[in-house]
Amino acid sequence: MSFEWHQWSLAGFFGALFLIALSNLWGIPRLRRKAPPDFPKVSILIPMRDEAGNAKTAISSVLALDYPDFELLVYEEGSVDATWEVLKSVSDPRLRVIKGSAPPPGWTGKNWACHNLANEAKGELLLFVDADVRLEAQALRAAVAELLNGRYHMVSVLPHQEVGSLGELLLVSLIPWSVMSFFPLLLVKATRIIKIQATVGQFILVRRDAYEEVGGHKAIKGEVLDDFELGWRIRGHGFRVGLFYGGDHVRCRMYRGFREALDGLSKNLFLVFRRRLVLFAFVWTFVLYSSWEPLVVSVAAGLGAPVPAGTFRASLLATSLSLALWEITTLRFGLPLYLPFIHPLVTATAFATAVRSAYWHLAGRGTWKGRTIHVERRES
Numbered sequence: 530m531s532f533e534w535h536q537w538s539l540a541g542f543f544g545a546l547f548l549i550a551l552s553n554l555w556g557i558p559r560l561r562r563k564a565p566p567d568f569p570k571v572s573i574l575i576p577m578r579d580e581a582g583n584a585k586t587a588i589s590s591v592l593a594l595d596y597p598d599f600e601l602l603v604y605e606e607g608s609v610d611a612t613w614e615v616l617k618s619v620s621d622p623r624l625r626v627i628k629g630s631a632p633p634p635g636w637t638g639k640n641w642a643c644h645n646l647a648n649e650a651k652g653e654l655l656l657f658v659d660a661d662v663r664l665e666a667q668a669l670r671a672a673v674a675e676l677l678n679g680r681y682h683m684v685s686v687l688p689h690q691e692v693g694s695l696g697e698l699l700l701v702s703l704i705p706w707s708v709m710s711f712f713p714l715l716l717v718k719a720t721r722i723i724k725i726q727a728t729v730g731q732f733i734l735v736r737r738d739a740y741e742e743v744g745g746h747k748a749i750k751g752e753v754l755d756d757f758e759l760g761w762r763i764r765g766h767g768f769r770v771g772l773f774y775g776g777d778h779v780r781c782r783m784y785r786g787f788r789e790a791l792d793g794l795s796k797n798l799f800l801v802f803r804r805r806l807v808l809f810a811f812v813w814t815f816v817l818y819s820s821w822e823p824l825v826v827s828v829a830a831g832l833g834a835p836v837p838a839g840t841f842r843a844s845l846l847a848t849s850l851s852l853a854l855w856e857i858t859t860l861r862f863g864l865p866l867y868l869p870f871i872h873p874l875v876t877a878t879a880f881a882t883a884v885r886s887a888y889w890h891l892a893g894r895g896t897w898k899g900r901t902i903h904v905e906r907r908e909s
Contacts, residue, residue, distance in 0.1 A: 536826065536843035539819050543850035546710045550857045556714030557861075560686055560773040562667050565674035571599040571734075572652030573669075576642030579898050580660040581610040587660045588619050596669040602649055604629045604642040609899070625649070636750045637904055643755070644746040647737075655740055657733045661781050662688055668778040672734050675773060682739040682768035685760065686732035688781035689774075689863055696787025698865060699878040700794050705862040706875075710854060714772060727772050730756025731781050739768045751904045754800040774862065791882060796897050798879075798886035806887065813883040820876040823847035 573591050577584060584603075591601050601621075605613050606629035616626045627649065632641035643657055654673065658664070676684045690705065692698040712727040733756065743762040752758040764770050775781075784790035802809040826844035830836035836844075855869035868875075889895035895902040 533837060533840040533843055536823060536840050536847060539823055540843050540847040540850060542819060543847050543854060547850050547854050547857075549711070549713045550709045550854055552713060552715045553709050554857075554861065556712075556718070557687070557708070557772055557774050559776045560668070560671050560675065560778045562671055562778070563674045563678075564670055565677050567677060568597050569653040569673070570651065571596065571654045571656055571669060571673065572646075572650030573599055573601045573656045573658060574643065574646035574650060575601070575603045575658050575660055576639055576646065577603055577605045577608070577612055577616070577660050578638060578642075579608045579610050579612060581608070581612045581615050583660040584612055584615040585619065586663065587658075588616070588621075588624065590663045591658070592621055592623065593666055594664060594669045595666045596673070599623065599669065600625065600651060602627060602646050604646050606642060607631060607638065607900070635904055637753055637755070637902070638898075638900055640746045640750050640752065640755055644750070647740065647745055650737075653737055655735050655737055657730070657735075659731045659781065661783060662731050663780050665778045668775070671778055672732075672773075675771060676734055676736075679771055680769060681771040683728075683733065683735040683760065683763045683770045684773065685728045685730075685734075685756070685770070686773050686775045686779050687729045687862075688731050688779040689776060691780055691782040692865075693782065694786060697784055697790050698868065699871075699875050700787070700790040700882065701783055702858070702864055702868055702875055703794070703879050705864070706855065706858045708772075709858045709861065728756045728760030728770065729772070730759075731783075732775065732779055733759070735759075735763070739763060739766070742766060743768075752800075753902050754797055757801065776863075791885070792897065794879075794882050795886040795889050796895055796902050798883050799890045804890065806891070809883070809887060813880050817876055817880040819847075820851060820873050823851070824873060 575587060588601065588603070601624045603616055603624070604627045605616055613628065627645065629642060629645060632638050647655055654676070656669070672684055672686060675681065687705065687708065690701050692701050708727050714727065743766050746755065748762060749755055749758040760770055784793050799809060823844040826836060826840065827848045830841040830844070851872065852869050855872045858864065859866060859868045893903045
């Protein structure tokens with residue numbers, strides 16, 4: 530295959546992703562303000578460890594919800610900061626704080642916390658929320674409305690991602706871009722393709738009966754990527770799963786600074802591919818060079834390098850489609866407007882992070898919040 534046709538193939542690749550992203554403007558609808566037909570009791574469940582900076586704001590955000598029937602359970606365990614003291618300083622009859630124990634062998638800390646929270650919950654619906662998520666007053670009404678009206682068994686919400694630095698943006702923006710570009714969710718809804726699933730662990734609303742039928746967090750006790758695994762189990766049992774964008778209703782600052790974002794994505798990226806090293810290496814290598822090569826060829830041609838006209842046109846089309854793809858993601862998810870123009874830096878940073886993620890998991894070196902992410906995954 531000639532180099533010109535190689536450039537045309539890259540243009541076709543980005544064209545396909547562009548069409549997926551366009552379809553996901555409908556496939557990932559915005560969570561909208563609406564009232565549900567009924568108000569089943571909701572148990573809002575938040576695991577916390579070393580969250581002193583988030584605890585009070587997270588609880589205040591939940592307690593300000595205008596939903597008429599909910600309880601809030603917080604499970605704290607193993608914190609070395611003032612998380613427990615902050616939690617105990619809040620008094621509200623809807624809040625129950627649980628002082629937990631360390632996870633048993635074979636469990637990750639988060640799965641152990643969520644398992645215990647679910648066991649203590651009294652609601653018909655369970656809402657798992659991370660401590661760094663902030664909810665607008667009508668967020669729960671809107672999510673329950675989507676769950677009930679859409680006859681879903683699980684609704685996951687991708688929050689509006691807040692970033693406080695360029696380093697955070699280079700890594701966090703990878704998440705909405707990947708969801709927007711590689712998960713054709715309209716096709717999933719139309720064809721019931723089980724193996725394609727996008728679930729965001731920052732906000733998961735699930736019917737208790739469905740959660741219990743798939744085994745809850747006990748069934749995924751050793752999985753670091755708990756949101757993907759739980760979503761796959763729910764969908765694999767024939768239940769319906771919906772993904773929404775939080776917009777003004779749900780927002781989150783996932784990480785504080787580049788190093789925390791680097792560790793967070795290193796923890797997760799390799800696991801998205803279910804530890805399949807060859808596929809993982811191919812995808813990330815392809816993402817890196819496909820974002821850089823057409824750009825380099827286009828710039829070289831523009832500077833007078835002897836690039837054939839057909840090759841230049843193909844590389845320019847590929848570069849333009851890649852830029853448009855990032856523009857759709859930027860506008861859809863409210864990210865900084867300059868992001869499309871630095872997207873090659875995003876993919877280069879993502880590639881380096883992917884290499885680190887593979888090393889973390891293959892060498893057993895990964896840690897998160899002072900605790901290993903590698904646990905023995907045994908059958909119950």
